[in-house]
Amino acid sequence: MNERILRVLEYTKIKEHLLGHVSSSLGKEKIKELVPWTSTDDVLHQQNSTDEGVQVLRLKGHVPLGGIRDIRASIKRSEISGILNPEELVDISTTIYGGRRFKRFIEGMLEDEVQLPILEELIGQIVPLNELEQEINLCIDDNGAVLDSASPTLRNIRQQLRTFESRIREKLESIIRSSKSQKMLSDAIVTIRNDRYVIPVKQEYRSAFGGMVHDQSASGATLFIEPQSVVTINNQLKEAISKEYEEVQRILRQLTERVAEEAGILSHNVEMLAEIDFIFAKARYGHSIKGTKPLVNEKQHVKLKKARHPLIAAEEVVPIDVELGGDFNSLVITGPNTGGKTVTLKTIGLVALMAQSGLQIPADDDSEVAVFESIFADIGDEQSIEQSLSTFSSHMTNIVQILDQVNFKSLVLFDELGAGTDPTEGAALAISILDYVNERGSRIVATTHYSELKAYAYNREGVMNASVEFDVETLRPTYRLLLGVPGRSNAFEISRRIGLGEKIIESAKSHISEGNNQIDDMIASLEDAQKQAQRERIDAASIHDEADKLKKDLEERLSEFEQFKEKLYTDAEQEARKAVEKARKEADEIIKELRDYQKKHGTVKEHKLIEAQKRLEDADPNLTSKAKKSPGKNAEGLRKLMPGEEVKVISLNQKGHIIDQVSEKEYQVQIGIMKMNVKADDLQPEKKTKQTETKPVVRVQGSSQAKTELDLRGERYEDAMRSVDKFLDESLLAGYPQVSIIHGKGTGALRKGVQTLLKEHPNVKSTRMGAAGEGGSGVTIVSLK
Structure with missing residues (x-):
């Protein structure tokens, strides 16, 4: 992947966005060095690592990567006997802590049986240098100051320093508070010059204090004098400061030597933390673009579902469906300017680069990508003024370089192939170039204006036409990609919409060959058919x-x-x-x-x-007496049970009614909302009331097909009411004593309408809501007269 291709496809902008998601300079360095991998194993590993990062963020919402620093330069200096300053040692301590905390974080997830094999391997290589971290923290605070507790010697020296400073201040403050001295001072303050305590004295009183002059004001009117009375103590203070410096340096040298002892482990820990930071930067970026993990194949097959250009705002981008390398290896996209052809070309190329970089892609689940050894692109006007090349010459120079390198593992993107010269010659060149690249087995996506290339896909095996849709009504492109349909110029339709006279348009059409008119009609028919297919x-x-x-x-x-x-x-x-x-x-x-x-x-x-x-x-519990009594009746064939007749299922001790006779010895029975097949000898007819026994049953042809249950879910209100009325009539004709109407819970409007209708119906005896086993408030049970 050469630098020009990455720049043309805006891969560098993706890396800039990715930099906004790192936690340390270690991750930034990894991203700056990032280039697409060309090995399938490498791509799969990177995709899997990103997916693990996404999984962790989904489950936990964050990862503890704070405090990690790039300490490699400090480690190197420790190895060549340099002395690390306190800030460098603090960075080493916080990095050790950051690695240890992240390791503990992932181990906790592993204990919860979350599968993170790549992260598990990385944290397994992080060695928690607890002793070194503690030694640094005992000597240096978070602000980089060496603590008194770093050594007994340093504690004693600093105690002396505070004593000397206190004595000096007491003496000087007694001088500046003296009424005799106040008129000799420019200001009643104690200050420091050349690391020694002094007081500001007027020039004319210099000899009154004796001692040493360390500085003077810009005008020379004020001298900063160290009085003779504090010179000795100041000397003692100066000597104590020197001892303090030497002790601090000794402590820092000792800590540096400890860092040098663990240099190898520290360097390896840093490498692991850099990789971890890189993984979670990829995961966060994937989340920001609503990316998905693509399927990776070695068959040079690309299948993108609802792919979006990641650099176009989400509210503006139009998703596209693209397939390449399955039934066809080349895609020729035609259509008007500003229709989105170039964006489609860049989306395909950029998504391929992102996938091979281990990044999730802005497309729907189950999208597939191939691993290309090289991606070539000739996009936009790259005219070179310095070389005095025309637009056509510039494109052809680039194309010649591409043709010298393509192979069966290449993806080639041509934008406006053959443009910039005579249309006839340009179209001929475009066809020859596509044939040449096709012969080498490359995957090709090309855009063009030339109508000659519309027929190219029909005459070449493995080539598919495509176009970007244009809405003639609004005179604007929709940016949708239509596979299998070549693009139309739409010049006549656009002119008609704008207001050009019909006579002029018809005259223009007469200048176009009958063949071209037929092609346009065919394309229009294909567009309509594809739209219809999409709706279906x-x-x-x-x-x-x-x-x-x-x-x-x-x-x-x-x-x-x-x-x-x-x-x-x-x-x-x-x-x-x-x-x-x-x-x-x-x-x-x-x-x-x-x-x-x-x-x-x-x-x-x-x-x-x-x-x-x-x-x-x-x-005697008499457990089988009822079962023996009832089967005797039905088994001997005393009476055949009829549809709608109420029965008791003996083995279940539940009442229901007959729906239909399945065979001589088996019936279909409905118990509540449940239907089941029951043996005849397991059924016992229920005694009927006098009203039921005297009720005439009308049998009509087809009544046995009536159902005892009506499902109204999904129906409109008016249709539902008609269905209920019809259903009640059929149930009465079938002789059913009880039926069920399923209206669902929903907003309650349908249920209310059903119950209102039932109350007013002359053949409805009573209604009730379904029991827990019958569907609850989503079902109304109706008893018929």
Whole structure:
């Protein structure tokens, strides 16, 4: 990837944006050195590392990378026996701490079983130099000052310094407070000159104080004199300051030697932290552009879904769908100026560079990118004034250099190929250049004005036409890319919209060959067909989503039913166990009583045996008596159960009604909102009221097809009311005593309308909301007269 290509495709601007997301100068250096990788393994590793960074930010919201500094220069100086200053040592300490804190942060996520293999490997190589960090912190504070506690010697020296300074100040302040001395002083203050304490004395009183003159004012009227009375103490102070400096230097030298001992580990830690900072800069940038991790392949296949140019504002950019390297290797984009052809070209090239740099791309999920060894671009007017080259010559010079280097692992971008010269010759050159690059297996995206190239894709295998859409109504481009449709000039339509006379337009059309007119008509037809296909695809996607939603709803209902059935079985088993246990206890008591009676009286009298037998019969749980009684009726075929007839499912101890007969020995039964197939010998007909028994049942053809449930969800209000009315009529004809109307919860408008209609309907006996197992307030259960 040469520097010119990176500049033309604005890759350098991406790096500038990326710099805004680093935490340290270490990360900045990595970004400045960043170039796209050309090895698939490298690209995959970088993409995976960025994805891990995104995952950490998504789960935690931040990463602790504060305090990390570029300490490599300080480490190098320590190795060549230089003495590090306190600020450098503080930077080393904070960097050790920053690495240790980040390591602990990631280890915590790993303990929560978050999969971060790349970051885990990086932190595994960070050695927490706790002892060195503590030694530096004991000697130097956060502001870079050497602490008194750094050594006993330094503590004693500084105590002496404070004593000497205090004594000097006391003496000088007593002088300046003296009424005798005040008239001799320019100002009643104690100040410092040449690291010695002095007082400002008027020139004419110089001899009154004796001592040493260290400075004078600009006018010479004031002399800064160290009085003789403090010269000795000042000398002692000066000597203590010198000792302090020597002790501080000794401490710094000792700490520097400790840094030198750990230089190798420190340098390696810095490398790991630089890589970590780089990873999270990529992750933050990906988040800022709403990027996604692309699929990486070695098949030179590019498939971008809703790709956006990352340097165009989100509210202005128009997403494009692009595919290259699958059914076709070359894409020829035609269309009017300012239609977005160049932006499309740059988007494809820049997204490829970003992906190969380990950056997430501004496109939808499941977008695919290839790893190209080289990307070439001839975009824009790169005319060289110094070389006196025309626009055409400048483009051709660049193209010649490209043609010398392309291969089957190249992506080539041509903007306005063959422009700047005679249209006929330019189109011929463009076709020949595309053929040449195609033969070498490169992936090509080219834009052009030439109408000759519209037919190029139809005559060449592996080449696809595309165009940028233009809205003739608004006379503005939509910037949408249409694959498979060549572009039209739209000159006549635009002229007509602007107001050019129809006679002139028709005259102009007569000067164009019949073939060109047919091509324009064909292109217009293709555009209309593609728009229609896109609308149908959107409708199909909507239907697919609705079907998925319905499928999930049914799965949830089935799951609820299975749970309900399991609960019934569990409850029945528990009740059976309790009944059996109670019967066993009763039997044990009866047997015990009989034995006790036999022991006392020798024999058991007849009335005792009869009484005991009666108690045993009462204790019998009789768990199967109902099941035996009911199957007897249906198994012998005494009466066939009819649709709508109320029955009891014996094994579930639940009431329902017959929907249909599945076979001679099986019926479909509805219990609440649940439908299930039940064996005939597991059903018991419910006794009907007198009103029900005397009710005439009208059988009409097709009534058996009527359903006992009406689903109104998704219907408009008026349509729903008509559906309810029709459904009630069909249910009455079918003889159903009870039906269910599903209206959903929603805003409640549909439910209210349904219930109002039901109240006024002459054949509705009563209504109620569904129970917990029947759909709750989203269902109305209707009893019919």
